[in-house]
Amino acid sequence: MKTLSQLGEFNFIAAIAKKKLRNKAVLKGIGDDAAVVSISPKDCLLFTADMLIEDVHFLRSADPQAIGHKALACSLSDIAAMGGWPLYAIVSVAFPKKLDSEFAKKIYKGIQKTALKYSVDIIGGDTNAAEKIIIDVFLCGQVKRKQLVLRSNAQTGDYIFVTGELGGSRFGGHLNFTPRIAESRFLVSNYKLNSMLDISDGLIADLGHILKQSKKGAILEQEDIPVDAKAGGLDNAFYAGEDFELLFTLSEKAAKKLILAWPFKKTKLSCIGRITAQEASLQLISKQGKSTKIKPGGYRHFN
Amino acid sequence: MKTLSQLGEFNFIAAIAKKKLRNKAVLKGIGDDAAVVSISPKDCLLFTADMLIEDVHFLRSADPQAIGHKALACSLSDIAAMGGWPLYAIVSVAFPKKLDSEFAKKIYKGIQKTALKYSVDIIGGDTNAAEKIIIDVFLCGQVKRKQLVLRSNAQTGDYIFVTGELGGSRFGGHLNFTPRIAESRFLVSNYKLNSMLDISDGLIADLGHILKQSKKGAILEQEDIPVDAKAGGLDNAFYAGEDFELLFTLSEKAAKKLILAWPFKKTKLSCIGRITAQEASLQLISKQGKSTKIKPGGYRHFN
Numbered sequence: 001m002k003t004l005s006q007l008g009e010f011n012f013i014a015a016i017a018k019k020k021l022r023n024k025a026v027l028k029g030i031g032d033d034a035a036v037v038s039i040s041p042k043d044c045l046l047f048t049a050d051m052l053i054e055d056v057h058f059l060r061s062a063d064p065q066a067i068g069h070k071a072l073a074c075s076l077s078d079i080a081a082m083g084g085w086p087l088y089a090i091v092s093v094a095f096p097k098k099l100d101s102e103f104a105k106k107i108y109k110g111i112q113k114t115a116l117k118y119s120v121d122i123i124g125g126d127t128n129a130a131e132k133i134i135i136d137v138f139l140c141g142q143v144k145r146k147q148l149v150l151r152s153n154a155q156t157g158d159y160i161f162v163t164g165e166l167g168g169s170r171f172g173g174h175l176n177f178t179p180r181i182a183e184s185r186f187l188v189s190n191y192k193l194n195s196m197l198d199i200s201d202g203l204i205a206d207l208g209h210i211l212k213q214s215k216k217g218a219i220l221e222q223e224d225i226p227v228d229a230k231a232g233g234l235d236n237a238f239y240a241g242e243d244f245e246l247l248f249t250l251s252e253k254a255a256k257k258l259i260l261a262w263p264f265k266k267t268k269l270s271c272i273g274r275i276t277a278q279e280a281s282l283q284l285i286s287k288q289g290k291s292t293k294i295k296p297g298g299y300r301h302f303n
Numbered sequence: 304m305k306t307l308s309q310l311g312e313f314n315f316i317a318a319i320a321k322k323k324l325r326n327k328a329v330l331k332g333i334g335d336d337a338a339v340v341s342i343s344p345k346d347c348l349l350f351t352a353d354m355l356i357e358d359v360h361f362l363r364s365a366d367p368q369a370i371g372h373k374a375l376a377c378s379l380s381d382i383a384a385m386g387g388w389p390l391y392a393i394v395s396v397a398f399p400k401k402l403d404s405e406f407a408k409k410i411y412k413g414i415q416k417t418a419l420k421y422s423v424d425i426i427g428g429d430t431n432a433a434e435k436i437i438i439d440v441f442l443c444g445q446v447k448r449k450q451l452v453l454r455s456n457a458q459t460g461d462y463i464f465v466t467g468e469l470g471g472s473r474f475g476g477h478l479n480f481t482p483r484i485a486e487s488r489f490l491v492s493n494y495k496l497n498s499m500l501d502i503s504d505g506l507i508a509d510l511g512h513i514l515k516q517s518k519k520g521a522i523l524e525q526e527d528i529p530v531d532a533k534a535g536g537l538d539n540a541f542y543a544g545e546d547f548e549l550l551f552t553l554s555e556k557a558a559k560k561l562i563l564a565w566p567f568k569k570t571k572l573s574c575i576g577r578i579t580a581q582e583a584s585l586q587l588i589s590k591q592g593k594s595t596k597i598k599p600g601g602y603r604h605f606n
Contacts, residue, residue: 003401021424023390035426037391039342047426049441051395053433087326088340092354092439098306121324123338123350130356132434136395138352138441140340 031213032151033081033197034141044148046084046141050074054133058175064103066175067135068110074200075139076118076179077244081198082150083188084143085181086120091137094130107135118181147188149248154195154214158275159255162247163267166203167231169242177244183267184246191258196248202241207282208296210249217281220273220294234302238294249275334516335454336384336500337444347451349387349444353377357436361478367406369478370438371413377503378442379421379482380547384501385453386491387446388484389423394440397433410438421484450491452551457498457517461578462558465550466570469506470534472545480547486570487549494561499551505544510585511599513552520584523576523597537605541597552578 021029027044028036034048052058052071072089079086091111095104115122120139128134163180180198187193195214199206203225211218227237250258255271262269282294284302294300324332330347331339337351355361355374375392382389394414398407418425423442431437466483483501490496498517502509506528514521530540553561558574565572585597587605597603 002404021426022422023424026391026424026426029424029426030428035391035393037426045348047391047393047441047443049393049395049427049429049439051397051429051431051437051439053397053431053437056397056431056433088329088338088350090338090350090352090441092352092441094354094356094359094437101305119325121326121329121332123324123329123332123340124352125333126352126354126439128354128356128359130359130435130437134354134356134397134433134437136352136354136429136439138350138393138395140350140443 028150033078036082036143036148038145042145044143044145046079046082046143047138048075048078049136049138050078051134051136062175064106065110065113068107069114070175071135071137072111072114072120072139073177073179073244075137076181077198079139079141080179080181080184081196081246082141082143083147083184083193083196084141085185086118086139086141088123088140089115089120089137091122091125091135093125094128094132094134096131096133097129099133118179149188149193149196151195151197151210152213154210154216154249154275155251156216156275156277157252158194158249159252159271160207160218160220160247160249160273160275161255161258162199162203162226162245162270162272164243164245165226165228165268166199166243166245167237167240168228170236170240171230174242179244180246180267183264186263187248190261191250191254193248193250196246199243199245199247200241202239203247204238204282204294204296205241206247210247211280211282211296215279217276217278218273219276219283219285221285223287224270224272226268226270238302239299331453336381339385339446339451341448345448347446347448349382349385349446350441351378351381352439352441353381354437354439363436365478367409368413368416371410372417373478374438374440375414375417375423375442376480376482376547378440379484380501382442382444383482383484383487384499384549385444385446386450386487386496386499387444388488389421389442389444391426391443392418392423392440394425394428394438396428397431397435397437399434399436400432402436421482452491452496452499454498454500454513455516457513457519457552457578458554459519459578459580460555461497461552462555462574463510463521463523463550463552463576463578464558464561465502465506465529465548465573465575467546467548468529468531468571469502469546469548470540470543471531473539473543474533477545482547483549483570486567489566490551493564494553494557496551496553499549502546502548502550503544505542506550507541507585507597507599508544509550513550514583514585514599518582520579520581521576522579522586522588524588526590527573527575529571529573541605542602
């Protein structure tokens with residue numbers, strides 16, 4: 001017998017979904033931040049789900065309202081990463097029977113408050129008893145087809161941008177992040193983005209997803225990486241994950257306009273590098289001009 | 304502190320969703336088998352989710368392929384109960400790291416096989432590690448607006464029908480049931496159903512949902528209740544739940560046509576009673592013609 005952890009690379013969802021899709025309305029299944037289904041020549045629906053489990057994604061000692069916020073905000077971030085806006089949520093939960101009812105109520109107040117803030121209607125769900133708290137939020141959003149941004153279309157010469165600061169998530173902010181819906185709405189309404197995703201696995205791993213799916217490479221400028229002061233260095237900005245910031249690429253011409261026009265004073269915008277034609281190649285240029293190769297999927301220590 | 308089980312009637316999803324919906328496309332939120340969202344003058348989407356948790360809904364000793372089947376089939380039954388057909392699924396799972404990978408693979412083979420059988424595309428999901436196996440299936444379906452059947456429109460004089468046999472689920476069949484998609488397609492394509500749901504809580508509790516939402520009563524004929532031979536009597540047919548059979552009502556005229564036309568030789572169709580104008584009244588007529596009052600939400604022992 002082999003256990004799941006021994007298999008290592010085993011990806012249940014990729015395995016289950018690899019069969020050819022039958023419905024031609026599905027423009028994108030597994031492999032991006034959300035699935036994309038055409039509903040009219042101009043519009044698509046976006047589908048995504050994120051599951052939070054007690055002792056895996058949060059502890060009972062955490063702020064219950066922040067847990068509720070995060071349960072919805074992870075999926076909101078996925079919708080933002082596709083260029084869309086959120087519409088409806090289905091919330092499946094499981095609670096221990098002995099859980100303090102106030103704790104459960106604060107979780108749903110957190111979900112409710114965030115749903116209200118982002119105009120999401122909670123239209124269904126399923127309540128269960130279990131030993132651990134489980135919250136699985138399914139979110140349906142919409143996107144104009146001409147504003148849809150996938151991971152797979154980065155172009156050689158594109159400028160690479162990231163919102164906010166990276167690497168600080170596990171030092172306090174991982175439950176309370178702001179999904180970048182407003183920033184995404186501004187970006188796709190005014191610019192043609194070639195690729196985008198939200199950073200959940202860490203900058204290097206997630207940029208790796210764009211490079212792999214677009215069959216491109218990239219050069220990053222170390223001095224331009226927006227490292228969160230709490231992150232304590234480049235390693236956490238590169239590898240820590242759960243930043244939920246937008247990582248996107250667009251042409252040099254559009255990039256130069258964007259830098260001048262960026263209207264969000266509270267959300268930093270950083271141009272961190274360029275897309276190159278050299279497939280699967282990722283280079284970091286240090287502040288002293290020294291070039292280092294980085295393996296997109298792997299880990300390498302940086303000071 | 305009060306625990307969730309002390310609160311008893313606490314319904315997390317109803318509590319979270321009670322706020323007024325903002326999006327006018329939502330025709331039905333919480334309270335039916337699936338949520339209903341209008342996408343065109345003639346068509347609606349249906350959204351539902353069902354979560355299965357190890358040691359709550361199934362044991363590790365169960366057939367993993369049957370667990371996978373049920374994870375999807377519960378939601379398929381919800382879509383059938385609205386008069387629609389299934390389209391897309393998002394599958395969120397959590398597995399213990401030490402789980403035999405063959406067990407996990409058989410679960411997804413069960414999901415995959417059932418998805419194929421009912422033409423469902425699995426278009427996304429989320430994989431996690433946890434102590435117990437968790438499978439949460441979100442399903443999106445479609446329904447023609449004129450074929451949509453809610454719980455809330457039963458009419459006085461309607462005949463009450465149920466498919467299949469009741470009460471046998473917990474005696475072997477609870478993982479392997481057949482969602483009544485084909486029967487539902489036939490029914491809504493040929494008859495105007497006034498109300499429908501799938502029996503998950505037991506006949507009496509679920510008929511109670513139709514009566515409450517429609518503000519009607521009902522008379523049931525004991526001799527017409529299709530009690531599964533495995534059920535060992537009326538009590539399990541009334542209260543055991545997880546039958547996943549369709550319970551629906553339609554006019555006397557349509558009912559008489561339906562009884563003659565029913566084409567499913569392997570699925571029994573039973574007319575079990577009538578809808579009455581007397582709100583919240585539920586009566587059972589015994590084989591000897593004796594009338595007994597039943598409380599729709601409660602339990603009462605029957606021989």
